[in-house]
Amino acid sequence: MHPLLEVNDVVVAYNSHRVIHGVSFGLSAGAIGCLLGPSGCGKTTLLRVIAGFEPVQEGRVSLAGETVSRPAWRLPPERRRVGIVFQDYALFPHLTVGRNIGFGIKHWHKEKRSDRIHQLLELVGLSAYVKSYPHQLSGGQQQRVALARALAPKPKLLLLDEPFSSMDVDLREAIAREVRSIIQPFMKVPEYEEDKSFYAYVPLTQVHFPTLPHPDFAGVTGNGDFADSMVQTDHYVGELLDLVDELGVRDNTIFVFTSDNGPDPNWPHHGSAGPWSGYYFTHQEGSLRAPFIIRWPGKIAAGRVSNEIVHEMDTYVTFARIAGVEVPQDRAIDGVDQVDFFLGEQPQSNRDSVLAFVADRLEAVKWNDWKLELYERQRDWWTPPVKLGTPKLYNLLADPREEYPQTSIRNSWVAYPALERAAEFKHSLVRHPPIPTGTPDPYSP
Numbered sequence: 001m002h003p004l005l006e007v008n009d010v011v012v013a014y015n016s017h018r019v020i021h022g023v024s025f026g027l028s029a030g031a032i033g034c035l036l037g038p039s040g041c042g043k044t045t046l047l048r049v050i051a052g053f054e055p056v057q058e059g060r061v062s063l064a065g066e067t068v069s070r071p072a073w074r075l076p077p078e079r080r081r082v083g084i085v086f087q088d089y090a091l092f093p094h095l096t097v098g099r100n101i102g103f104g105i106k107h108w109h110k111e112k113r114s115d116r117i118h119q120l121l122e123l124v125g126l127s128a129y130v131k132s133y134p135h136q137l138s139g140g141q142q143q144r145v146a147l148a149r150a151l152a153p154k155p156k157l158l159l160l161d162e163p164f165s166s167m168d169v170d171l172r173e174a175i176a177r178e179v180r181s182i183i184q185p186f187m188k189v190p191e192y193e194e195d196k197s198f199y200a201y202v203p204l205t206q207v208h209f210p211t212l213p214h215p216d217f218a219g220v221t222g223n224g225d226f227a228d229s230m231v232q233t234d235h236y237v238g239e240l241l242d243l244v245d246e247l248g249v250r251d252n253t254i255f256v257f258t259s260d261n262g263p264d265p266n267w268p269h270h271g272s273a274g275p276w277s278g279y280y281f282t283h284q285e286g287s288l289r290a291p292f293i294i295r296w297p298g299k300i301a302a303g304r305v306s307n308e309i310v311h312e313m314d315t316y317v318t319f320a321r322i323a324g325v326e327v328p329q330d331r332a333i334d335g336v337d338q339v340d341f342f343l344g345e346q347p348q349s350n351r352d353s354v355l356a357f358v359a360d361r362l363e364a365v366k367w368n369d370w371k372l373e374l375y376e377r378q379r380d381w382w383t384p385p386v387k388l389g390t391p392k393l394y395n396l397l398a399d400p401r402e403e404y405p406q407t408s409i410r411n412s413w414v415a416y417p418a419l420e421r422a423a424e425f426k427h428s429l430v431r432h433p434p435i436p437t438g439t440p441d442p443y444s445p
Contacts, residue, residue, distance in 0.1 A: 004156060005062070007026070008024050009022050011058035012046075013057050020042045020045055020046055028198070031198075043161075050159060052076060055069070055074055056074070057071060081155045083152075085163045089142050089143060091142060093134055097130055100134070101120055105152050123151075126145065207271065211264060211271065212225060212229070226272075254295070254296045255295045256295075265381075273285075273286030277403070299343060313334045317335040317338075318338045353417075361375065367414065370393065370418065376388060393405060393406040393415070
């Protein structure tokens with residue numbers, strides 16, 4: 001079965017200037033993808049290529065296995081069934097809301113077109129504005145009209161070109177939530193195929209800075225924005241769990257919840273690191289420790305709790321083994337297989353250490369229940385980092401807040417295995433040099 005969208009080695013150039021150079025990726029039906037990159041790197045151009053507004057000089061674009069763009073030929077945009085919401089929404093100022101939404105389905109029968117317009121107006125909560133003009137709407141309302149217009153022809157693929165970039169932070173969070181709820185019904189496959197595996201990565205914006213809850217959750221706890229955002233996150237995760245149950249794949253779906261690394265130190269986004277100290281961009285436990293909750297009914301015992309070390313990188317190797325996929329052998333893989341540990345077949349994790357980097361600095365090494373601190377801990381984001389002349393050692397079981405460094409020589413032996421782990425990583429960079437900044441994609445080791 002072909003992915004819904006395939007972009008293969010696409011090159012776009014204006015005269016001799018290449019805007020897009022050899023981009024390749026795919027997107028499955030029902031999935032959400034995100035293009036990340038600095039301003040001017042070609043994200044909008046690539047979306048216009050997919051929609052059919054721009055030609056390609058090399059490569060091809062395919063939708064559901066059918067080529068729609070190749071050098072010297074492209075399927076017209078109106079025949080692609082691709083919807084797009086532009087950065088500035090591009091609403092027609094002389095048309096009403098209803099006529100804007102119906103613009104792309106003018107060829108439909110009048111009654112069918114009217115039904116579709118009213119269905120979408122109800123979906124985006126703008127039924128009362130069918131005869132209004134764009135200049136009479138707020139920014140958020142205009143954004144919803146643009147989204148409804150893109151959905152009107154029932155597209156196979158929906159493209160959003162930074163639709164929240166011109167909104168303030170509060171409105172952006174509110175509208176982003178509405179867009180998620182609007183798009184969700186279009187993500188569901190009409191009939192679930194039991195033999196089709198899937199992997200979904202859902203990055204929620206909370207509880208990361210700025211920790212501003214959606215208006216539906218603002219004030220619900222009475223304990224500030226951070227607590228409200230926690231409740232919001234819990235609600236959204238619950239919706240995803242409900243969706244897995246609704247699809248009838250609960251027993252054969254591995255569901256993982258993990259979160260950002262630590263609270264923010266700046267008002268008004270303060271949170272709590274619980275029994276630990278530190279916040280993100282520090283090497284303390286309040287930054288490094290993150291919840292990792294995994295559910296696999298019948299495979300992983302419910303209610304089991306462990307204080308063993310597992311790194312996010314381990315999920316790649318672990319889930320690859322579960323899925324029966326071979327891990328590449330031509331590059332360094334830092335993750336370790338945790339299948340037996342997750343399944344309860346062994347009590348210990350296969351990882352005994354974590355290297356704590358802040359920016360490009362190795363600031364601490366965690367080995368089992370010990371932390372070897374190589375830099376002074378930072379209390380703000382502006383103080384220059386200070387490397388310690390003599391490292392500090394903490395016993396994290398006896399001193400989880402890292403308040404009392406071990407000064408006795410009797411525990412100095414811990415420095416050897418801790419620094420050995422750091423040396424192993426350093427040697428791996430010699431064997432497998434990091435990819436230089438600016439290396440063209442796709443990259444081959």
